[in-house]
Amino acid sequence: MVGGASGAGGTEGSRPYHERVVDYPGGYRVRYRWTGSGARGGHLPPAEGGWLDLGHLVDPEADRLCRAEVAVRGPAGEWVVRLASRISGEPQGLYWDEPGLLVVGYGFAAYGFRARTGELRWQVRTGTPLIAVLASPRLGHVLLQSELETVAVDGAGDVLWRALHSDVVTEVTLTGGRLVLTSYGGQRAVLDPVSGERR
Numbered sequence: 001m002v003g004g005a006s007g008a009g010g011t012e013g014s015r016p017y018h019e020r021v022v023d024y025p026g027g028y029r030v031r032y033r034w035t036g037s038g039a040r041g042g043h044l045p046p047a048e049g050g051w052l053d054l055g056h057l058v059d060p061e062a063d064r065l066c067r068a069e070v071a072v073r074g075p076a077g078e079w080v081v082r083l084a085s086r087i088s089g090e091p092q093g094l095y096w097d098e099p100g101l102l103v104v105g106y107g108f109a110a111y112g113f114r115a116r117t118g119e120l121r122w123q124v125r126t127g128t129p130l131i132a133v134l135a136s137p138r139l140g141h142v143l144l145q146s147e148l149e150t151v152a153v154d155g156a157g158d159v160l161w162r163a164l165h166s167d168v169v170t171e172v173t174l175t176g177g178r179l180v181l182t183s184y185g186g187q188r189a190v191l192d193p194v195s196g197e198r199r
Helices: none
Strands: 004-009 018-024 028-035 066-074 077-085 092-096 101-106 109-114 120-125 130-134 142-146 149-153 159-164 169-175 178-183 188-191
Touching: 018 092, 028 092, 028 101, 066 101, 077 101, 077 109, 092 130, 101 130, 109 130, 120 149, 130 169, 142 169
Parallel strands: none
Antiparallel strands: 004 018, 018 028, 028 066, 066 077, 092 101, 101 109, 109 120, 130 142, 142 149, 149 159, 169 178, 178 188
16 A cells, blocks of 8 residues: 655755655556745646645645645656645655555645545645545554644545544554554653544
């Protein structure tokens, strides 16, 4: 369900954006590029063949915001989308094989795209910035981890449950059937990733 980074490049100084390339199962290679706010078009260079701009889903004047680009090369061809966020941050993504989705978290929202075509299937918003998108073959949903909540989303984009947290979450791991959250103050909490209940 998840892939490993195949390369990284970032680039303060040499160019005004950051870049990371990830290979996912199924023959998908995804290039993530992101930049800060206030740059018409986000200081991102033109993508070959153009792109679908979904920044309007966040703000009608998306070019004033931080921008990210998701460029996918897969067995059925290539597609590119651009997203917007009110805060600076690195996009997070994973390939979810069973529904055939590329799930990308950026800013205060996560997006479920059909991996083969780039069609947007759903968007789920969170109240605080996303720090991770997680999945496991043992789960029938993905987990969106924001600073103050954990959200479980199924393949259709329906929210199954939300778990709110009293302290800012800075780190999250999904291991051994447990979702372990570490807060800004160093405290740990453990959730059942299936139900969201605390253990």
